[in-house]
Amino acid sequence: MVTIGVLALQGAVQEHVKSLQAPDVETVIVKRTDQLDALDGLVFPGGESTTMRRLVNKYGFYEPLREFAAAGKPILGTCAGLILMAERIAQEPQGHLQLMDIDVQRNAFGRQRESFETTLVVKDVAKDMEAVFIRAPLISSTGDDVEVLSSFNGEIVAARENHLLACSFHPELTDDTRFHQYFVQMVRESKETAPEHTAVT
């Protein structure tokens, strides 16, 4: 059994809960920091990154989330969630949680009228992944330990760095749960191979 939380400060939370469903998965809607201890993995949903960041600070999530990542527990970030995880954000003095060695560019494809959907090849996940991009960010460069999982028109839109997984699009808005299930598998493996996690509280 693995327990996966969805950070619920703002944004599309229920959609992630639905996509994470599996017989051995328990999901938790996370609104308070004291809920983090019981989790094996965590999702940062899509929403408005500036709003989320303000609420992260306001409710004292900043350090606990960084500790969660430092403990090696898997995190999935989609769209705004990816922005929260990035080490560096274009045109901003610094990243938010700075968990993942990537540079991101916000609203990289333009305004809402330029938002789109397409089909992507995602390494180890799917050759025909339906992907919905909404005022989406992109990953403009990656560190040495980051594996690029998917690109669209030459731009990186999904990547993994060890236990951290992030994408520009919204897998939670389609019925295709393969990206989430790939993450669930990361959480299962992390829990099996790193029993010391239980000691980190």
Place this chain on the structure above:
Amino acid sequence: MADRGTDRVKRGMAEMQKGGVIMDVVNAEQAKIAEEAGAVAVMALERVPADIRAAGGVARMADPTIVEEVMNAVSIPVMAKARIGHIVEARLLESLGADYIDESEVLTPADEVYHLDKSEYTVPFVCGARDLGEALRRVGEGASMLRTKGEPGTGNIVEAVRHMRMVQSELKKIAGMSKDELMTEAKNLGAPYELLLGIKETGKLPVVNFAAGGIATPADAALMMQLGADGVFVGSGIFKSEHPDKYAKAVVEATTHYQDYELIARLSRGLGTAMQGLEMSTLAPSERMQDRSM
């Protein structure tokens, strides 16, 4: 290949706003206060509803200069209002790059019979509704997001509560009906039959439904969330209050933690004077914005 303006792209944009507050602003300075407070989007207007009400006359789309000024000032999405049925105002706002258009009864309707065919646009639309029939007619026309109409510019929550309760109770009623009752119900509601079939299956609206029209305090915002709103629009409430920045932050927090009463009590302390409210019975029928174009 990339498809723009699909239902998933347009409705998905509204999904990302859930749990958030969308604030009316009339210039760049207010837009920055809203963004700083944690608003998920701003609505760029020439005048907030309370001032539209006070000014009387014909209320139209904002000057494009204001919309552009606000778009340049913030990185969160910018919405703008077009008059009901005004094809050119809507196309114009789309061409400016507004992220969402509110086909709004707050402005004087351009067409008293027909709403826009919103499915034809790349930009998504939000529309007001007082009951399920109205809500589903708007979705049938292509609205990607709904909100209660409430009674804008009054600072009085009573109409928004009425509309939210009405929609919620009608949703429950549909969910509990058998399939053979749905066609007659569709006729009675004046709503597309296919959308009722969807509600019977899922128990909910096919798009996000926010609260709007009369939300004046953090407690009002939390009340609407508790009644089932996916988020809230605050129009005149914030920038007609004594301390807009404090007020804006308090409304955002109360919306996130709408069941944390101790927190909302703390947030509600020392906020200064809320906007002056209006009692419904003092409004003449012609002053009721919610009765425009149903």
